[in-house]
Amino acid sequence: MYNSKIIGLGKYVPENVVTNNDLSKLMETSDEWIQERTGIKERRWVKEGDGDTTATMGVKAAKVAIERAGIDKDEIDFIIFATLSPDMYFPGPGVQVQHALDIKTVGALDVRNQCSGFVYALSVADNFIKTGMYKNVLVIGSELHSHGLDKTTRGRGVSVIFGDGAGAAVLTREEDTSKGILSTHLHSQGEHAEELVVKAPGMGTRWVTDILEDDDKDDESYFPHMNGQFVFKNAVVRFSEVIMEGLMTNKLKKEDIDMLIPHQANLRIAQFIQKKFELSDDQVYNNIMRYGNTTAASIPIALTEAWEEGKVKEGDTVVLAAFGSGFTWGSVIIKW
Numbered sequence: 489m490y491n492s493k494i495i496g497l498g499k500y501v502p503e504n505v506v507t508n509n510d511l512s513k514l515m516e517t518s519d520e521w522i523q524e525r526t527g528i529k530e531r532r533w534v535k536e537g538d539g540d541t542t543a544t545m546g547v548k549a550a551k552v553a554i555e556r557a558g559i560d561k562d563e564i565d566f567i568i569f570a571t572l573s574p575d576m577y578f579p580g581p582g583v584q585v586q587h588a589l590d591i592k593t594v595g596a597l598d599v600r601n602q603c604s605g606f607v608y609a610l611s612v613a614d615n616f617i618k619t620g621m622y623k624n625v626l627v628i629g630s631e632l633h634s635h636g637l638d639k640t641t642r643g644r645g646v647s648v649i650f651g652d653g654a655g656a657a658v659l660t661r662e663e664d665t666s667k668g669i670l671s672t673h674l675h676s677q678g679e680h681a682e683e684l685v686v687k688a689p690g691m692g693t694r695w696v697t698d699i700l701e702d703d704d705k706d707d708e709s710y711f712p713h714m715n716g717q718f719v720f721k722n723a724v725v726r727f728s729e730v731i732m733e734g735l736m737t738n739k740l741k742k743e744d745i746d747m748l749i750p751h752q753a754n755l756r757i758a759q760f761i762q763k764k765f766e767l768s769d770d771q772v773y774n775n776i777m778r779y780g781n782t783t784a785a786s787i788p789i790a791l792t793e794a795w796e797e798g799k800v801k802e803g804d805t806v807v808l809a810a811f812g813s814g815f816t817w818g819s820v821i822i823k824w
Contacts, residue, residue, distance in 0.1 A: 492617035492625070493668030494822070496559075496658035497792040498552025500545050501651075501779060504535040506634075511648055516641040522648045527755020531651030531780030533634035541575045543584035545654035546630035549788070550585060554626070557658035561589050564658070565622035567596040568613055570605030570629045570784040572686075572813075573636065574598070585628065602684075603751050603812020604674075605629055605784030606655070610808070610820050611672035613659045623661045629784035630654035636686070646714050649754075651780030655788020667823050673733045674818040680722065683715040684813040723753065724760050726817040731765070731809050734821040744805050745771060746824075749794060751810035752776035752786035761809075773799060783812070800824055 507530045508519035522528055534540040546569060554561055569582040580598030585591075601608040606629035613625040633650035637643060662668040727750065735741065742765045750758045755776050762772045773794040782789060787808055794800045804824040811817040 489665065490618055490620065491662040491665045491668035491670070492614045492659045493662040494657050495660050496553040496555070496557025497656070497788070497795050498549045498554075498556060499653065499655045499789045499792040500548035500552070501532040501653040501789070502534045502538065502540050502545075504533055504538070505530050506533045508648070511644075514639050515644045515647070517644050517648060525756075526649055527774075527776055528649065528780050529777045531778075532653055534632055534652050540632070540652070542571050542573050542630045542632045542654075543575045543581040543588070545632070545652070546571075546581060546628040546656065547585055547588045549630065549654040549656035550589065550626055550628055553656040553658050557624075557660070559624060559658065559660075561591050563624050564591050564594060564626045566594055566613070566616060566625045567591070568599060568609045568625060568627045569596065570599040570601065570609040570627070571631055572600060572602045572605070572783055573632045581630070585626075599784075601784070601812075601816050602814065603753060603781075603783050603786070604810040604814070604816045604818050606787045607672070607751075607808060607810045607818040607820055608674060608816070609784075610657070610659075610669070611674055611818065614669045614672055617659060617661055625659045626656065627659060627788075628654065628656045629786070629788045631783045631785045633783070645716060649781045651782050653779055653782045653785045653789055655785050655790075655792055657788055657791070670821045670823055671734055671737045672818065672820050673730050673737070675726070675730065675816065677815045680718075680815045681813075682713075683718050683815070685713050720754065720757060722815060723757050723811040726811045726815070727757065727761050727809055728764055730817050730819040731761070731807055734807060734819040738821050740805065740821070742766065745807050746804035747794060747800050748772045748807045748809070749787055749790050750774075750808075751812065752779065752790060753781050753812065770799070
Protein backbone atom coordinates (compact mmCIF):
# COMPACT_ATOMS: atom_id res chain seq x y z
CA MET A 489 0.00 0.00 0.00
CA TYR A 490 1.00 3.56 -0.69
CA ASN A 491 -0.26 6.98 0.30
CA SER A 492 -0.57 9.82 -2.16
CA LYS A 493 0.93 13.24 -1.57
CA ILE A 494 0.63 16.62 -3.23
CA ILE A 495 3.94 17.67 -4.79
CA GLY A 496 2.83 20.59 -6.97
CA LEU A 497 0.17 23.30 -6.73
CA GLY A 498 -0.90 26.01 -9.17
CA LYS A 499 -3.70 28.51 -9.72
CA TYR A 500 -4.99 30.92 -12.32
CA VAL A 501 -7.58 33.69 -12.01
CA PRO A 502 -8.67 36.13 -14.72
CA GLU A 503 -7.20 39.64 -14.57
CA ASN A 504 -10.65 41.29 -14.70
CA VAL A 505 -11.67 42.36 -11.17
CA VAL A 506 -15.39 42.95 -10.56
CA THR A 507 -16.14 44.81 -7.34
CA ASN A 508 -19.41 44.96 -5.45
CA ASN A 509 -19.77 48.56 -6.60
CA ASP A 510 -19.43 47.36 -10.19
CA LEU A 511 -22.35 44.98 -9.62
CA SER A 512 -24.47 47.77 -8.16
CA LYS A 513 -24.49 49.28 -11.67
CA LEU A 514 -26.03 46.09 -13.07
CA MET A 515 -28.58 45.29 -10.36
CA GLU A 516 -30.14 46.65 -7.19
CA THR A 517 -27.44 45.82 -4.66
CA SER A 518 -24.63 47.46 -2.72
CA ASP A 519 -21.21 46.75 -1.32
CA GLU A 520 -22.65 46.74 2.21
CA TRP A 521 -25.47 44.33 1.28
CA ILE A 522 -23.10 41.83 -0.35
CA GLN A 523 -20.38 41.95 2.31
CA GLU A 524 -22.89 41.58 5.14
CA ARG A 525 -24.36 38.40 3.66
CA THR A 526 -21.33 36.76 2.06
CA GLY A 527 -18.10 38.49 3.10
CA ILE A 528 -17.24 39.03 -0.58
CA LYS A 529 -15.65 42.31 -1.68
CA GLU A 530 -14.74 41.41 -5.26
CA ARG A 531 -14.46 38.51 -7.66
CA ARG A 532 -12.77 37.74 -10.99
CA TRP A 533 -14.92 37.40 -14.08
CA VAL A 534 -13.62 36.39 -17.50
CA LYS A 535 -13.69 39.38 -19.79
CA GLU A 536 -15.25 38.95 -23.21
CA GLY A 537 -12.55 38.38 -25.80
CA ASP A 538 -9.67 37.51 -23.47
CA GLY A 539 -9.79 33.83 -24.49
CA ASP A 540 -10.26 32.26 -21.06
CA THR A 541 -12.51 29.22 -20.77
CA THR A 542 -12.96 26.60 -18.08
CA ALA A 543 -10.51 24.32 -19.90
CA THR A 544 -7.88 26.95 -20.72
CA MET A 545 -7.86 28.27 -17.15
CA GLY A 546 -7.42 24.70 -15.95
CA VAL A 547 -4.49 24.25 -18.34
CA LYS A 548 -2.82 27.42 -17.03
CA ALA A 549 -3.14 26.27 -13.42
CA ALA A 550 -1.95 22.78 -14.36
CA LYS A 551 1.21 24.06 -16.03
CA VAL A 552 2.21 25.84 -12.82
CA ALA A 553 1.45 22.76 -10.70
CA ILE A 554 3.45 20.43 -12.99
CA GLU A 555 6.44 22.79 -13.03
CA ARG A 556 6.40 23.06 -9.24
CA ALA A 557 6.10 19.28 -8.94
CA GLY A 558 9.42 18.99 -10.73
CA ILE A 559 8.23 16.34 -13.15
CA ASP A 560 7.81 16.23 -16.91
CA LYS A 561 4.27 16.47 -18.27
CA ASP A 562 4.71 13.01 -19.81
CA GLU A 563 5.10 11.55 -16.34
CA ILE A 564 1.43 12.34 -15.68
CA ASP A 565 -0.45 9.02 -15.69
CA PHE A 566 -4.02 10.26 -15.33
CA ILE A 567 -6.04 13.51 -15.39
CA ILE A 568 -9.07 14.34 -13.25
CA PHE A 569 -10.99 17.56 -13.98
CA ALA A 570 -13.67 18.83 -11.58
CA THR A 571 -16.14 21.45 -12.84
CA LEU A 572 -19.82 22.33 -13.15
CA SER A 573 -19.14 24.68 -16.07
CA PRO A 574 -17.52 22.70 -18.90
CA ASP A 575 -16.75 24.36 -22.22
CA MET A 576 -19.03 21.89 -24.00
CA TYR A 577 -21.98 19.70 -22.97
CA PHE A 578 -19.67 16.83 -23.95
CA PRO A 579 -16.89 15.86 -24.12
CA GLY A 580 -15.69 17.18 -20.78
CA PRO A 581 -12.60 19.35 -20.23
CA GLY A 582 -10.34 16.52 -19.06
CA VAL A 583 -9.58 15.52 -22.63
CA GLN A 584 -9.08 19.18 -23.58
CA VAL A 585 -6.34 19.40 -20.95
CA GLN A 586 -4.71 16.20 -22.21
CA HIS A 587 -4.62 17.66 -25.73
CA ALA A 588 -3.56 21.19 -24.72
CA LEU A 589 -0.68 19.93 -22.59
CA ASP A 590 0.30 17.44 -25.33
CA ILE A 591 0.35 14.60 -22.82
CA LYS A 592 0.41 11.04 -24.14
CA THR A 593 -2.91 9.20 -24.36
CA VAL A 594 -3.54 8.86 -20.63
CA GLY A 595 -7.04 8.56 -19.22
CA ALA A 596 -9.04 11.70 -18.44
CA LEU A 597 -11.96 11.75 -16.02
CA ASP A 598 -14.49 14.54 -15.42
CA VAL A 599 -16.06 15.00 -11.98
CA ARG A 600 -19.41 16.81 -11.70
CA ASN A 601 -19.81 17.39 -7.97
CA GLN A 602 -19.99 21.16 -7.97
CA CYS A 603 -18.66 22.74 -4.75
CA SER A 604 -17.30 19.45 -3.44
CA GLY A 605 -15.88 18.52 -6.84
CA PHE A 606 -12.22 19.00 -5.98
CA VAL A 607 -12.55 16.98 -2.76
CA TYR A 608 -14.22 14.16 -4.69
CA ALA A 609 -11.53 14.39 -7.39
CA LEU A 610 -8.75 14.22 -4.80
CA SER A 611 -10.36 11.13 -3.31
CA VAL A 612 -10.43 9.40 -6.71
CA ALA A 613 -6.79 10.34 -7.37
CA ASP A 614 -5.76 9.24 -3.89
CA ASN A 615 -7.30 5.81 -4.30
CA PHE A 616 -5.87 5.31 -7.79
CA ILE A 617 -2.42 5.94 -6.32
CA LYS A 618 -2.97 3.93 -3.13
CA THR A 619 -3.93 0.84 -5.14
CA GLY A 620 -0.83 1.20 -7.31
CA MET A 621 -2.77 1.80 -10.51
CA TYR A 622 -1.13 5.17 -11.19
CA LYS A 623 1.91 7.01 -9.85
CA ASN A 624 1.32 10.65 -10.86
CA VAL A 625 -2.19 12.12 -11.15
CA LEU A 626 -3.08 15.67 -12.21
CA VAL A 627 -6.19 17.04 -10.46
CA ILE A 628 -7.83 20.26 -11.63
CA GLY A 629 -10.75 22.35 -10.37
CA SER A 630 -11.85 25.10 -12.75
CA GLU A 631 -14.99 27.19 -13.17
CA LEU A 632 -16.31 29.88 -15.49
CA HIS A 633 -19.50 31.01 -13.76
CA SER A 634 -19.81 34.53 -15.11
CA HIS A 635 -21.18 33.53 -18.53
CA GLY A 636 -24.10 31.69 -16.92
CA LEU A 637 -25.34 34.13 -14.27
CA ASP A 638 -28.51 36.21 -14.21
CA LYS A 639 -26.89 39.63 -13.84
CA THR A 640 -30.14 41.41 -13.04
CA THR A 641 -31.87 42.26 -9.79
CA ARG A 642 -33.87 39.04 -10.18
CA GLY A 643 -30.68 36.96 -9.89
CA ARG A 644 -28.68 39.05 -7.44
CA GLY A 645 -29.01 36.60 -4.53
CA VAL A 646 -26.85 34.13 -6.47
CA SER A 647 -24.95 36.16 -9.05
CA VAL A 648 -23.06 38.32 -6.55
CA ILE A 649 -21.54 35.19 -5.02
CA PHE A 650 -19.76 33.47 -7.89
CA GLY A 651 -16.39 34.07 -9.52
CA ASP A 652 -14.16 32.48 -12.18
CA GLY A 653 -10.79 30.75 -11.72
CA ALA A 654 -8.83 27.50 -11.60
CA GLY A 655 -6.55 25.55 -9.31
CA ALA A 656 -4.54 22.37 -9.82
CA ALA A 657 -2.54 19.80 -7.88
CA VAL A 658 -0.14 17.03 -8.86
CA LEU A 659 -0.32 13.94 -6.65
CA THR A 660 2.31 11.23 -6.54
CA ARG A 661 3.09 7.98 -4.73
CA GLU A 662 4.36 8.21 -1.13
CA GLU A 663 5.74 5.04 0.46
CA ASP A 664 5.70 6.51 3.99
CA THR A 665 2.04 6.00 4.95
CA SER A 666 2.33 8.47 7.82
CA LYS A 667 2.59 11.26 5.22
CA GLY A 668 0.40 12.61 2.45
CA ILE A 669 -3.35 12.09 2.21
CA LEU A 670 -4.34 10.07 5.27
CA SER A 671 -8.04 9.68 4.42
CA THR A 672 -10.94 11.08 2.42
CA HIS A 673 -14.63 11.09 3.36
CA LEU A 674 -17.51 11.57 0.90
CA HIS A 675 -21.28 11.89 1.37
CA SER A 676 -24.43 12.87 -0.51
CA GLN A 677 -28.09 13.60 0.18
CA GLY A 678 -29.99 13.77 -3.10
CA GLU A 679 -33.34 14.56 -1.53
CA HIS A 680 -32.17 18.18 -1.44
CA ALA A 681 -30.97 18.30 -5.06
CA GLU A 682 -33.30 21.13 -6.05
CA GLU A 683 -32.33 23.43 -3.18
CA LEU A 684 -29.20 24.43 -5.13
CA VAL A 685 -29.62 23.70 -8.80
CA VAL A 686 -29.40 24.71 -12.46
CA LYS A 687 -32.14 22.69 -14.13
CA ALA A 688 -31.49 23.45 -17.79
CA PRO A 689 -30.27 22.55 -20.25
CA GLY A 690 -31.03 19.02 -19.13
CA MET A 691 -32.59 16.08 -20.91
CA GLY A 692 -34.82 15.46 -17.89
CA THR A 693 -36.46 18.88 -18.12
CA ARG A 694 -36.97 19.89 -21.74
CA TRP A 695 -36.30 18.52 -25.20
CA VAL A 696 -33.61 20.38 -27.12
CA THR A 697 -36.08 20.99 -29.96
CA ASP A 698 -38.46 22.71 -27.53
CA ILE A 699 -35.66 24.97 -26.31
CA LEU A 700 -34.72 25.95 -29.85
CA GLU A 701 -38.32 26.71 -30.75
CA ASP A 702 -39.26 28.45 -27.51
CA ASP A 703 -36.30 30.78 -26.87
CA ASP A 704 -38.00 32.01 -23.67
CA LYS A 705 -35.93 34.88 -22.25
CA ASP A 706 -37.86 34.65 -18.97
CA ASP A 707 -37.04 30.98 -18.39
CA GLU A 708 -35.18 30.97 -15.05
CA SER A 709 -34.29 27.25 -15.26
CA TYR A 710 -31.07 28.20 -17.07
CA PHE A 711 -29.83 30.20 -14.09
CA PRO A 712 -28.66 28.96 -10.67
CA HIS A 713 -31.37 28.68 -8.01
CA MET A 714 -30.39 28.56 -4.34
CA ASN A 715 -32.47 28.30 -1.18
CA GLY A 716 -29.85 30.30 0.71
CA GLN A 717 -30.96 29.85 4.31
CA PHE A 718 -31.59 26.14 3.88
CA VAL A 719 -28.20 25.61 2.25
CA PHE A 720 -26.48 27.59 5.00
CA LYS A 721 -28.13 25.57 7.80
CA ASN A 722 -27.21 22.25 6.19
CA ALA A 723 -23.68 23.38 5.33
CA VAL A 724 -22.64 24.25 8.87
CA VAL A 725 -23.90 20.88 10.13
CA ARG A 726 -22.30 18.79 7.38
CA PHE A 727 -19.01 20.70 7.48
CA SER A 728 -18.68 19.96 11.19
CA GLU A 729 -19.66 16.31 10.82
CA VAL A 730 -17.29 15.48 7.97
CA ILE A 731 -14.34 17.29 9.55
CA MET A 732 -14.88 15.35 12.80
CA GLU A 733 -15.22 12.11 10.81
CA GLY A 734 -11.82 12.70 9.27
CA LEU A 735 -10.17 13.61 12.55
CA MET A 736 -11.62 10.60 14.40
CA THR A 737 -10.61 8.21 11.61
CA ASN A 738 -7.00 9.30 12.09
CA LYS A 739 -7.18 9.52 15.91
CA LEU A 740 -6.72 13.28 15.76
CA LYS A 741 -8.32 16.07 17.79
CA LYS A 742 -9.42 19.51 16.67
CA GLU A 743 -6.33 20.86 18.44
CA ASP A 744 -4.19 18.93 15.94
CA ILE A 745 -5.42 20.99 12.97
CA ASP A 746 -2.66 23.27 11.68
CA MET A 747 -4.62 24.55 8.69
CA LEU A 748 -8.27 24.23 7.70
CA ILE A 749 -9.09 25.17 4.12
CA PRO A 750 -12.86 25.14 3.63
CA HIS A 751 -14.63 25.48 0.32
CA GLN A 752 -15.13 29.21 -0.16
CA ALA A 753 -18.93 29.26 -0.25
CA ASN A 754 -19.68 32.00 2.24
CA LEU A 755 -17.37 33.69 4.74
CA ARG A 756 -20.08 33.38 7.40
CA ILE A 757 -20.06 29.57 7.08
CA ALA A 758 -16.26 29.47 7.42
CA GLN A 759 -16.39 31.75 10.46
CA PHE A 760 -19.05 29.56 12.07
CA ILE A 761 -16.91 26.45 11.61
CA GLN A 762 -13.80 28.27 12.84
CA LYS A 763 -15.58 29.26 16.03
CA LYS A 764 -17.02 25.78 16.58
CA PHE A 765 -13.59 24.15 16.27
CA GLU A 766 -11.96 26.92 18.31
CA LEU A 767 -9.42 27.71 15.59
CA SER A 768 -7.43 30.93 15.34
CA ASP A 769 -7.32 33.12 12.24
CA ASP A 770 -3.90 31.60 11.47
CA GLN A 771 -5.45 28.12 11.35
CA VAL A 772 -8.09 28.87 8.72
CA TYR A 773 -7.45 30.16 5.20
CA ASN A 774 -10.12 32.22 3.45
CA ASN A 775 -9.87 34.14 0.20
CA ILE A 776 -13.56 34.44 -0.72
CA MET A 777 -13.25 38.18 -0.07
CA ARG A 778 -11.11 38.47 -3.23
CA TYR A 779 -12.46 35.74 -5.50
CA GLY A 780 -16.02 34.95 -4.47
CA ASN A 781 -17.20 31.34 -4.68
CA THR A 782 -15.29 29.57 -7.46
CA THR A 783 -16.98 26.24 -6.69
CA ALA A 784 -14.66 23.32 -7.63
CA ALA A 785 -11.75 25.75 -8.00
CA SER A 786 -12.07 27.32 -4.56
CA ILE A 787 -10.14 24.77 -2.52
CA PRO A 788 -7.19 24.34 -4.93
CA ILE A 789 -6.89 28.13 -5.34
CA ALA A 790 -6.95 28.65 -1.56
CA LEU A 791 -4.58 25.73 -0.92
CA THR A 792 -2.14 27.09 -3.49
CA GLU A 793 -2.20 30.55 -1.94
CA ALA A 794 -1.81 29.21 1.59
CA TRP A 795 1.22 27.18 0.48
CA GLU A 796 2.71 30.13 -1.42
CA GLU A 797 2.36 32.29 1.70
CA GLY A 798 4.13 29.72 3.87
CA LYS A 799 0.99 28.90 5.85
CA VAL A 800 1.11 25.22 4.85
CA LYS A 801 4.41 23.61 5.85
CA GLU A 802 5.96 20.17 5.97
CA GLY A 803 4.58 18.15 8.86
CA ASP A 804 1.36 20.21 9.13
CA THR A 805 -2.01 18.56 9.54
CA VAL A 806 -4.13 20.11 6.79
CA VAL A 807 -7.89 19.63 6.56
CA LEU A 808 -9.88 20.31 3.38
CA ALA A 809 -13.68 20.36 3.59
CA ALA A 810 -16.48 21.18 1.16
CA PHE A 811 -20.27 21.22 0.95
CA GLY A 812 -22.49 22.06 -1.97
CA SER A 813 -25.10 21.20 -4.55
CA GLY A 814 -26.38 17.66 -4.54
CA PHE A 815 -26.22 17.93 -1.59
CA THR A 816 -22.70 16.51 -1.58
CA TRP A 817 -19.95 17.05 0.95
CA GLY A 818 -16.58 15.68 1.94
CA SER A 819 -13.27 16.13 3.72
CA VAL A 820 -9.61 15.30 3.18
CA ILE A 821 -7.07 14.85 5.99
CA ILE A 822 -3.46 15.49 4.94
CA LYS A 823 -0.13 15.21 6.74
CA TRP A 824 1.84 17.66 4.63
